[in-house]
Amino acid sequence: MQKEEAPLKKVCIICAKGTLEDVYATLVLANGAVMEGIETKVFFTFFGLDAITKKRMNSLHTAVVGNPSMRLPGNLPFPTLLGILPGMEALASSMMKKEMEKLDIPTVPEFLEMITAGGGEIYACKLAMEMFKLKKEDLADEVKDVLTVGDFYAMCGGNGTQIIFT
Template sequence: MDKEEKIPLKKILLICSKASIEDVYAALVMGNGAVMEGIETKLFFTFFGLDAITKKTMNKLHTATTGNPGMRMPGGLPFPTMLGGLPGVEAGVSAMMRKQMDALDIPPVDEFLELITAGGGEIYACKLAMDMFKLTKEDLHEEVSDVITVGDLYEMCDGLGTQIVFT
């Protein structure tokens, strides 16, 4: 039997369409991890994911305290949904989560983007979503290289050993 040839991952495109801390960081950690391995990396932010590259919102991301079955109280007890809906609770929980991440040396979003581009990774915004949310390039962080269409994105997918991941 012929030995199967393994093709290593050479290029990865990560698409982030949500604004919650966990969704954005999943894309950032995977993207940065790929850059660290010397893999060509492109991150594409669309829909609510644009919050992660918009200067005003990027460092104030929230996690959902309602409708999130994984949410726990400190100590591990279940987090009552009614409590999660009270004003200020989501902001408080999110701030606490960001603080805990910082303690683990996980950078804030803006610094994470800089780390990714320092290693040669590229950050893109979705044109259609930008139009929808009435955002301009000036609203976005400096590390965003361009606002592109879906067609542009697919053109970047050429080459053997390329993968697209939608987070």
């Protein structure tokens, strides 16, 4: 692979959604950046806060209603009507988690540990926390600080920086 002339130095990733796939997209991108030695800052806001809320981080779900990408095992189409059955969302989510475990993909808390162990930083959105009546104590220990949007942008300057919204 050819080396880029102006390599990426810093990524600022914003996660505003709390479904399993949205949170994992954020965590894989963030951890991948840390692994490459890229300075990494992650900002969780709105439903994305679920990923860093102690009581919710282990039970993230994927949508089984209104999710056209949803498949049954064997790649069969997943009818939305099936998705309305009680427990279906939990079942589909646990199946996805099992597949991820097979690929050695970490759990959410473990991912947060890995990102911060490598020097990445995790932040929570102040406004969304007020909205959801969350306190700093409700959040994972890896969360470095609670920030306003302005505070976060202030960290996202510099050449070779990209902001990613997942």
